[in-house]
Amino acid sequence: MFLYAVPLQSGDFLKILLIHSDYIEYEAKKKAKGAEEISEDMMKGRMKEALVVFTAVEQGDSEEDALIAKEEIMKTANTVNAGRIMLYPYAHLSSKLAKPDIAVKILKRLEAELKKDFKGEVKRSPFGWYKAFKISCKGHPLSELSRDIKAKKEVKKPEGEEKFLILNYDGTETGVDAAKLGDDAFSTMVKKEALHEDAGKSEPRYARLCQKFGIEWEDMSDVGHMHYSPKGALIMDLAADYSWQIVNDLGIPVMTVKGTNMFNADEPAVKEHADLFGDRLYFIDTGDKRLILRYAACHQQFAMMRKWNISYKQLPFGAFEVADAYRLEQSGETMLCFRTRRMNMPDLHVICKDEGEARGWFERVHERIFKEIEKLGRDYEMLINFSSEKAYDESKKWLLDLLGPRKKKALLHFYPEGINYYWTINIEYHIKDYNNRMREIGTVQMDIGNAKRFGIKYVDAEGKEQYPIILHTAVIGTLERYIYTIFDSAVIRESQGNVGTIPLWMNPEQVRFLPVKDEHMEKVKELADMLTKNGIRAGYDDRDLSVGKKVRSAKQAWVGHVIVIGDKEMESDMLNVYVREENANREMNIGELIEEIKQKTKGMPYRPMYFPREVSKRVFE
Numbered sequence: 189m190f191l192y193a194v195p196l197q198s199g200d201f202l203k204i205l206l207i208h209s210d211y212i213e214y215e216a217k218k219k220a221k222g223a224e225e226i227s228e229d230m231m232k233g234r235m236k237e238a239l240v241v242f243t244a245v246e247q248g249d250s251e252e253d254a255l256i257a258k259e260e261i262m263k264t265a266n267t268v269n270a271g272r273i274m275l276y277p278y279a280h281l282s283s284k285l286a287k288p289d290i291a292v293k294i295l296k297r298l299e300a301e302l303k304k305d306f307k308g309e310v311k312r313s314p315f316g317w318y319k320a321f322k323i324s325c326k327g328h329p330l331s332e333l334s335r336d337i338k339a340k341k342e343v344k345k346p347e348g349e350e351k352f353l354i355l356n357y358d359g360t361e362t363g364v365d366a367a368k369l370g371d372d373a374f375s376t377m378v379k380k381e382a383l384h385e386d387a388g389k390s391e392p393r394y395a396r397l398c399q400k401f402g403i404e405w406e407d408m409s410d411v412g413h414m415h416y417s418p419k420g421a422l423i424m425d426l427a428a429d430y431s432w433q434i435v436n437d438l439g440i441p442v443m444t445v446k447g448t449n450m451f452n453a454d455e456p457a458v459k460e461h462a463d464l465f466g467d468r469l470y471f472i473d474t475g476d477k478r479l480i481l482r483y484a485a486c487h488q489q490f491a492m493m494r495k496w497n498i499s500y501k502q503l504p505f506g507a508f509e510v511a512d513a514y515r516l517e518q519s520g521e522t523m524l525c526f527r528t529r530r531m532n533m534p535d536l537h538v539i540c541k542d543e544g545e546a547r548g549w550f551e552r553v554h555e556r557i558f559k560e561i562e563k564l565g566r567d568y569e570m571l572i573n574f575s576s577e578k579a580y581d582e583s584k585k586w587l588l589d590l591l592g593p594r595k596k597k598a599l600l601h602f603y604p605e606g607i608n609y610y611w612t613i614n615i616e617y618h619i620k621d622y623n624n625r626m627r628e629i630g631t632v633q634m635d636i637g638n639a640k641r642f643g644i645k646y647v648d649a650e651g652k653e654q655y656p657i658i659l660h661t662a663v664i665g666t667l668e669r670y671i672y673t674i675f676d677s678a679v680i681r682e683s684q685g686n687v688g689t690i691p692l693w694m695n696p697e698q699v700r701f702l703p704v705k706d707e708h709m710e711k712v713k714e715l716a717d718m719l720t721k722n723g724i725r726a727g728y729d730d731r732d733l734s735v736g737k738k739v740r741s742a743k744q745a746w747v748g749h750v751i752v753i754g755d756k757e758m759e760s761d762m763l764n765v766y767v768r769e770e771n772a773n774r775e776m777n778i779g780e781l782i783e784e785i786k787q788k789t790k791g792m793p794y795r796p797m798y799f800p801r802e803v804s805k806r807v808f809e
Contacts, residue, residue: 208326217318273311286454287477290454295315423690430664441505449512451487457490486660513533516529557663569617572600574612627673703728719785749768
């Protein structure tokens with residue numbers, strides 16, 4: 189007896205059990221779920237002097253994998269001198285079975301390949317039927333041998349090696365080895381990406397801000413998964429609202445969608461796209477199928493778009509979702525808010541009719557990506573990936589138009605020829621953080637393959653169906669990385685001798701009132717109500733503490749404006765307001781405070797507080 193386990197992708201195995209028999213006979217009794225339709229002559233079968241191949245088709249198996257099994261079966265048949273082969277589907281060999289239609293397809297391919305190349309008789313018993321069978325195993329030594337064979341499919345290696353080149357905004361090119369590199373952000377990126385120089389490890393100071401706002405690892409989950417207490421949850425949702433606002437401000441119609449986070453890995457389009465993505469994939473095995481957790485919003489949006497009736501008159505348009513995405517990052521490399529296994533991806537796809545239109549919208553997205561980082565007082569360096577040198581040659585003039593306005597250089601990265609990427613050009617936008625490490629935040633890429641892969645079409649002016657070009661972009665990066673950038677900017681601000689702040693529109697508590705005594709509480713509530721009605725998040729510290737401790741607590745919580753209410757404020761309209769971003773106290777009345785906050789947060793998303801106004805009731809602090 190031989191036991192073969194033929195490995196496929198991600199640890200899957202095609203299971204086959206081979207027995208050299210005196211005879212085998214079977215009779216199909218009853219259909220099971222997913223059984224194939226069979227002719228009368230397949231209801232019963234008998235074969236003498238046969239190599240019986242009990243097999244289970246598992247999740248992830250393909251028709252090509254049947255070729256590996258065929259070679260092993262024929263080799264064994266020749267070794268034991270068996271003139272006949274009986275293929276016998278046997279689900280009990282595995283608990284990770286493929287879908288019935290996939291299994292039947294693979295079994296039929298295996299049967300056909302054996303009939304084509306094996307010189308003896310080949311039969312197959314029906315798939316998906318409850319069957320009675322008898323088998324007599326021969327007693328010679330080879331009939332009881334068992335082993336585990338791990339045969340691997342040969343993967344075609346890409347031709348050549350990856351290459352790097354520096355493109356200057358004036359069109360000149362510089363080899364990486366010839367470049368004069370210093371400590372600036374661009375040089376640091378070149379050292380990291382092209383020369384693979386490690387910047388070393390240092391304590392990430394931004395992590396204390398994650399803790400301050402209740403963004404932490406969830407130790408009861410898998411590595412790389414975070415949780416958000418009320419302040420962190422509010423920051424996250426405001427970032428999501430802002431990402432939606434940005435894409436709807438680009439000037440194209442945007443279809444906002446929502447969908448599932450898992451897709452059938454047996455679906456050809458899903459499997460092919462996943463194979464191109466790489467090995468950082470999450471899988472979930474259910475009773476009858478293998479599911480892949482999405483690593484971006486692509487699968488869901490593309491699955492919808494293939495059913496939409498799209499005309500050239502409607503192009504371009506966008507599809508958008510803040511998608512929970514999953515990537516199996518190495519556990520030792522996870523970072524709060526930056527490198528996580530579960531992330532929130534504000535993924536926009538821009539559907540364009542041709543390459544010219546796609547390049548035009550690529551430029552607009554590119555400009556918006558820079559605009560957003562500049563709002564935070566930061567700048568990007570660009571790593572531009574190409575699927576081939578041909579893609580660069582065809583794009584160079586256009587790229588110079590992107591680099592020119594800011595007089596930028598870009599590091600070009602050419603992937604080895606021969607890899608069937610679905611994109612032609614992919615720009616990564618990197619910042620240099622407080623710890624002098626380059627961090628990718630924004631991204632945009634031009635996709636020429638997925639429309640065909642998923643069956644997304646539009647009807648052109650002549651009534652013919654065409655495949656569009658698709659732009660992928662996360663303008664502000666994942667929500668986590670956007671928050672990371674904001675926290676890192678605050679740390680840099682502190683390192684320059686200033687008080688650390690986050691943007692006021694994102695601050696969970698924009699104003700906090702501090703009553704000196706109980707008799708001041710009524711005035712405090714009145715003022716807090718007034719601000720709340722004007723769309724300002726205002727709380728108050730009702731704890732039995734000294735004013736000094738309340739002030740320290742508010743400043744430690746990074747509250748945007750802190751106001752003490754005592755006897756003086758009860759008798760006057762003027763308030764002494766501590767403004768955090770200025771690290772100074774200013775005199776103003778309540779109307780002036782409201783107007784100033786409204787001006788500072790104008791045009792930005794608003795949500796009410798996710799926690800009680802009363803500090804004493806905040807159980808999470």
